[in-house]
Structures are given as C-alpha cells and as structure tokens.
Amino acid sequence: GAVVSQHPSWVICKSGTSVKIECRSLDFQATTMFWYRQFPKQSLMLMATSNEGSKATYEQGVEKDKFLINHASLTLSTLTVTSAHPEDSSFYICSASGGQGMRGYTFGSGTRLTVV
Amino acid sequence: DAKTTQPPSMDCAEGRAANLPCNHSTISGNEYVYWYRQIHSQGPQYIIHGLKNNETNEMASLIITEDRKSSTLILPHATLRDTAVYYCIVRVGGSQGNLIFGKGTKLSVKP
Numbered sequence: 001g002a003v004v005s006q007h008p009s010w011v012i013c014k015s016g017t018s019v020k021i022e023c024r025s026l027d028f029q030a031t032t033m034f035w036y037r038q039f040p041k042q043s044l045m046l047m048a049t050s051n052e053g054s055k056a057t058y059e060q061g062v063e064k065d066k067f068l069i070n071h072a073s074l075t076l077s078t079l080t081v082t083s084a085h086p087e088d089s090s091f092y093i094c095s096a097s098g099g100q101g102m103r104g105y106t107f108g109s110g111t112r113l114t115v116v
Numbered sequence: 117d118a119k120t121t122q123p124p125s126m127d128c129a130e131g132r133a134a135n136l137p138c139n140h141s142t143i144s145g146n147e148y149v150y151w152y153r154q155i156h157s158q159g160p161q162y163i164i165h166g167l168k169n170n171e172t173n174e175m176a177s178l179i180i181t182e183d184r185k186s187s188t189l190i191l192p193h194a195t196l197r198d199t200a201v202y203y204c205i206v207r208v209g210g211s212q213g214n215l216i217f218g219k220g221t222k223l224s225v226k227p
Contacts, residue, residue, distance in 0.1 A: 107160045107161070
C-alpha cells in the first residue's frame, strides 16, 4: 500500500517552454504533498509544501511564479516549471502523506528534467 | 527538527552486515529517528524508524543508544542492491511537517 506515482519519469524540453509534472497517490488520500529538487551529487532540497485545496507554501529562495504547484484533489498534485531554463535542469521528486501512519511519507520515483 | 551527522561514505562486502552510524545529539524527547535510502535516480524509500527501543523489520534493524544521541542502522546481509545513499532524519513522528534531508551516507556494497 501507499504508492505514489510520478509522471513523466524524464522529460527534455526547450528553453522558454513550460513543463508539467504529475504526482498521484494511488491507494490513499494525500492531505499533504511535498516537492523536492535534487541536483547531481547533492541531497534533496524541499521546494514547497502543498495541502489539498489551498495555496502551496514555498521554501525561501524558490520562485512561486516559476514553479507553479496545484493540489486540486486529494490524489493529485502538479508542479509546472514555467519558462524553463537550462539551470532548471534537475531531478524533481514528490512525496505524499496521508496513508502511512507513523511511517511518514511515500515518495514518487522522480522526474529527470533536462532543459536544452 | 534536530540535526544529524553521518559519515559521507562507507564500503561493505557483499553478504556482510552494514552498520551505518548517525549522531543526533540534540534530539528531543518527542522526536523519532527515521531512515530512508535513495538508490541512484530513484525516489527515497522508507526503511525503518524508532523512538527509544531498538527496532527490526524485514529490511533492517535500528539500534538507538540509551541516551538517544546516536543510532545505527544495520543491514544484516548486504547485497549489491543495497548500494545507495542512506539518510538519517530526526523528526516528530507520523505525517507532521516536512522531511529535511541531510547529505546522508553513500554505502557501496562490493562483491
């Protein structure tokens, strides 16, 4: 149980375009979802926290107008990287809470974004 | 959440036990010790968590010192597939608040 599906697993886009990444909780309702970014050989950095039906809370230094987060339902959150640039190339990972009790959170498999 | 300190890397021979240490000297009474691991280019995977007592599950054992200032994750019979970055995180238990990842320990299991 407690499976989180993240799609796509990888994407290549042109500079200036937007990319949407989906994160779905398959067998539980995710009251809270988290988005992380991970650069090569570095740890995960929390970008934002989203609760269903409300605006996301962004970490310091993360541009909310560039990284649009929508958590419209209890099973789906999306991250849209707008006007992507090569420096946005990274590994994006979502996690969700709501069905794991004391275990904490379940993570998606991640999305490798490459902006060319 | 309390800060944790882990060695940056460790090696382990296949089939032997891997013992991964973590220091968390500022842990408070209501904070649990969580362990996750991340295999290359995948999302983190939950391993185990504990508060005071030692814990064991199908993946690993967690040994917490009596003063709770440090802990050790034990993989009893490491395999090549256990090669990953292991993160020790201290936080209030359950799904409350976010998970803050440190740099973790890169475990390399060698044949």
